Amino acid sequence: MRLAYTEEEEEFRARLRTWLADVLPTLPPRPDPLDWQARRTYDMDWQRRLYDAGYAGLHWPKDAGGQGATPTQHLIFLEETEAAGAPYVGAGFVGLLHAGPTIAAEGSPRQRARWLPPILRGEEVWCQGFSEPDAGSDLARLRTRAVRDGDTYVVTGSKIWTSHAEVADWCELLVRTDPEAPRHHGITWLALPMDTPGVTVRPLRTLAGSHEFAEVFLDEVRVPVDNRVGAENDGWRVTMVTLSFERGTAFVGEVVACRRTLRLLARRARHNGRWDDAAVRRRLGRLNAEFSALWRLIQWNVSEAAHGLRQGGTGVPGAGGSVFKLRYSQARQELYDAAAAVLGPAALDLAEEWALERLSSLSYTIAAGTSQIQHNIVAERILGLPKGR
């Protein structure tokens, strides 16, 4: 139990802070959230600056062009960039955190050479084609079909919840190549160029009124077999490898932001008089405890991941990841409910940032495995309870 950072880690932090202080004032103005092209340009510009400064692919292995940083350095990076108000990874998300690491781990040398450098340099945008309308938590229902025709796959189906599809160059796509195979067998991983004929992108509006996601329709889309990463029907395993690259750091920035929000909320309450209500005040106090604990839980998960890596393991966060996810999705919703209690009638005004974020927070108990599924995972895989039916 050593919460202090090592000298090396503190040096990394100091260097990063200096760089951020230099670079942030030189950034162009933030783009209009509705202008996808401008967002892409802005995010890729930021990625290029990271690349030039030696921060691109921080957690990627060195042989893939990354920096081979430890999970703790990655934690520090995410903490400091969020605290400094630096741009978020944005359009680079899928490339840097999912598709890239997958290709780095499972791709052929040619595939790595083709796809990885443009991700790191901020030249190509990837999106993710995993979810389908009918396959929520249940991958057995993944129905996008790929039929082999010579040296191409002919793909037909549809994907949902795809971010940045409008401006992506590539899509990491899961398709069903063996319709007879049970559950997650018979699935294959393909890299689909988004300008292939037959690909249609339709924005998907969320309840928050935003268009952060899209649906992608695939009508006899031809994808070269060369674009397949890993073996045919082995796509599920290939995909799972990706997860190891988060190493417990997935929500670092968000938790830092939540803690800042909490302090701002307390000030707002002080200002509008709700602070005098003991119930409101104590609710904020309890949330302070929640988010302190969640921050420590992240540090713990990162420590375990780092240890696992040193031992030659994958660094996939085990128990801690699901525990964190369950508690955090709950706490985040409670945070924005508390925000509404502080705001009062102003919570009905979407011009209030927190009113809008309250709406977005509703997805947290659903996305990336509903809380129901997460509970099942914890019960069966961690606690060893008999398989539920």
Add this chain to the structure above:
Amino acid sequence: MRLAYTEEEEEFRARLRTWLADVLPTLPPRPDPLDWQARRTYDMDWQRRLYDAGYAGLHWPKDAGGQGATPTQHLIFLEETEAAGAPYVGAGFVGLLHAGPTIAAEGSPRQRARWLPPILRGEEVWCQGFSEPDAGSDLARLRTRAVRDGDTYVVTGSKIWTSHAEVADWCELLVRTDPEAPRHHGITWLALPMDTPGVTVRPLRTLAGSHEFAEVFLDEVRVPVDNRVGAENDGWRVTMVTLSFERGTAFVGEVVACRRTLRLLARRARHNGRWDDAAVRRRLGRLNAEFSALWRLIQWNVSEAAHGLRQGGTGVPGAGGSVFKLRYSQARQELYDAAAAVLGPAALDLAEEWALERLSSLSYTIAAGTSQIQHNIVAERILGLPKGR
């Protein structure tokens, strides 16, 4: 929607109030809760007074010796006796509310003549032998065996959670007569004289430190076949008939008592300063709403039962019963948690009545069908969701 009581109902209430005002001051002092014999005597004395005043078996049919009162009159009776601080049914509970009504509905003329009058006159005490250590919510696991030997059944097994077993004359017993039959088939209803050789009663201590319950061990106990009510292997149906006799009134007295407790708690909080804490105050305010609603829910359930009876139905509360049970068991626990918040350190002192009742309240989400089972019942039987697995 007519919440006012009819003239006839108000007359019934007025007559009852007058009688209670006359009789309550003449009662002997309350017995020591540890002295079972004294409790029996006290409870049976009260029952005899009810009998003499024409209130015995209020909700029993007239042809069984009861008063044939409507569910609404029964509601009024329970409300008024609780409000006046009259004795609770106590040792008469099983006879008057379960065994008696079962015999009235399913017994032969001889059985009715033998068993019903002593119940109404407060002469014989019944206890209930349904639950078993291994058969909680799942009756398929009921294992007390009865083997036919001429004109007797030979019964071996054990029962748990039996109230008043120490002073009971009779036990309404569910036994398994067909071990091959599935689930609730193959069960038979027997009236067991508690002084039969082979019957052993052992007090069962609850977490509240009380001995309200006992275990009953049966070692080759011989019960005459004449004591069987209903057909062999038909005991489950026979037993279910009993439930209809509560007609939504099961918790009337308790809800009246909870509402009184809530007012007393508010006064206590006012007195010890916790009332100044908005969070404590509003918690009590919300509980006030909860119990107002629960009271209305009872009235509704009773209205439905009365209507069902008038239509020639059973008067079994349907949806309303499970909804009430789920909400009430939760609200009762919240009430005593709020009591602990008001009491502060005094909640650690069992000399405080509420501290002890807080412990007892823990059984409410477990007894008579856990909240989990109740949720299932509501989901499947009322909402028509597919059978869970």
Add this chain to the structure above:
Amino acid sequence: MDFRLTEDQRALRDGMRQLLRARFDREALRDTVDGAAVGSGAAAVDGAAVGGDAAGTALDSGLWRELGQAGLFALRAPQSAGGVGLGLPEAVLLFEEAGRALLPGPLVASHLAGSAGLVAGAEDGTAVVTAVEGTGPYGGPTPPVEHLAAADAVLVLDEGHTVRVLSPGELAARPMRSLDPLTPLHRVHGRRESDSPGARAAGGSGREQAVGAGVLLREAVLLTAALQLGSACRTLEMAVGYARQREQFGRPVGAFQAVQHLCAGMLVRSETARSVVYAAAVTVDEEEISAAKLLADTAAVGNARDCLQVHGGVGFTWEADVHLHLKRAWLRAEQWRTAVTSEERLASALLCPI
């Protein structure tokens, strides 16, 4: 004592349900949302303050007149005054149906004005009436005013005062970017002094009777609770319907205990709320009305959230109706007596001698 609805009450409720099915079905609802969303969708993202009103009113005046003809607004006006002559219990049943259908518009204020004869034309739906509440729960700002741009008159309801009726132009108000796409909202700052022709006393339209705001406030709270109750019932139906039909892991999700228990909990919330909402309609008891609003708010918000959870990703889309219920439920929880106020009142009541 008989809690059940009378046959007349059932018939009235069924009639309203049929009317709404015919005139405001799901397609009409979504058309209204799409109409309103042109402005508010953009407003939610870019910087311009464009309220739903500016993008075209969400109110269908034809439908409003039909509701008037069906007696929704004049329901409690005496027959001698051209009203239907029914009571609060009947009004509660109709408002429950309106809540179920997510009917937009200042229903509560228009009903109060129409039934108490405060604004000419309110009773038959030719005039649309909205309202301003008194101070908020912390003595702070009043809740926003809904449908101000579409309104012909504004009731001012302040506890302890008589009702005042203003014309919308008399209010100094700024449009908000309303959370609820079907309910344009304005933040009220005060009276506009420049062009104010002075507040008309309660009992406009010629009649001079002064009405205390207290009675109308209580009724507004109760009717809002009824709207919430209807919404809670509807989201339960939506959740159950979806759980029956959506399959995962080879069976309907409704066969999973976790989903079953969410749905059962929703029924418990709505039926508990119903018992006290209906009772409060009969007793018109101040304490019971607070209980009704508190539990109906909890049921509407809780059920909408659980309905969203049962729907999973689908529930998070704009195309699903769940969010419309949740947003309206959040809005109504801030209107006409918040939880803070209700709980405080219910707490104080515990100290009163019985």
Add this chain to the structure above:
Amino acid sequence: MDFRLTEDQRALRDGMRQLLRARFDREALRDTVDGAAVGSGAAAVDGAAVGGDAAGTALDSGLWRELGQAGLFALRAPQSAGGVGLGLPEAVLLFEEAGRALLPGPLVASHLAGSAGLVAGAEDGTAVVTAVEGTGPYGGPTPPVEHLAAADAVLVLDEGHTVRVLSPGELAARPMRSLDPLTPLHRVHGRRESDSPGARAAGGSGREQAVGAGVLLREAVLLTAALQLGSACRTLEMAVGYARQREQFGRPVGAFQAVQHLCAGMLVRSETARSVVYAAAVTVDEEEISAAKLLADTAAVGNARDCLQVHGGVGFTWEADVHLHLKRAWLRAEQWRTAVTSEERLASALLCPI
């Protein structure tokens, strides 16, 4: 930064677990309960005020000395003073084990006295030390004092003052019917003036060093949180063990989603609490200690309740251990900083500049 336990820390924890397994297993626990219950069982029902103490102390002085020999009390005293010379993180690990085993006794006060050298004999378990806290969360009565009759000395810890050490006889106190059968409690009314020999200054046993109560109070809060954490982990284990073995409807109840989700929720509670309890042991930060106590209280109480629910009727019996955990958890939630105090402090901290 490395959050994981060191090998030494693991060994220390395992050693404590083994010691407790050998010297205070389930049988010993139940024997202690049966011994204490003679009085409190009767007390719970009849009118006589018989505390656990009157019926014989629940403290096993042999065990207490063994704990002393194992270093539990002198753990943080410097080696130069005959102590073990370890820190709060190690103390937290040992207290977690004590909480898991439901070890009775004034562990926190004895550890504080032994590690700070405040009472001679505390360090090796020959003296038993209990404590009185300052005012309660509303400025009201202090929490009750535990194991007063078995104690040789009483620490008085009042924020902003130095520690005082009294002999038990100096306190005017009345026995309570303790909720927890293993923890006799007294309500303190004040100092007994008649036979009071005056309070000895902190630093009894010859040494004169004055110790501020603030530091010890913080440590008491943290160590109590560790006890709660251990209890929360134990009730989780009990629930999982029972759910695996108990069958209903033809399969283990642990195969039902409803039970699975209860258990998963318990793990989430205990692991979240653990992260902040361990961190607070390292930082000894006032704010983080409040968070640790708050979340550990919630975990201990919540897990005990859910454990009871998983056990069903069996959990409601005296023979099951669940209730012992729940009662101790409730007691500890009232001791050494209640939720009200923690939440208020954590709220105030939000307003401090970073």
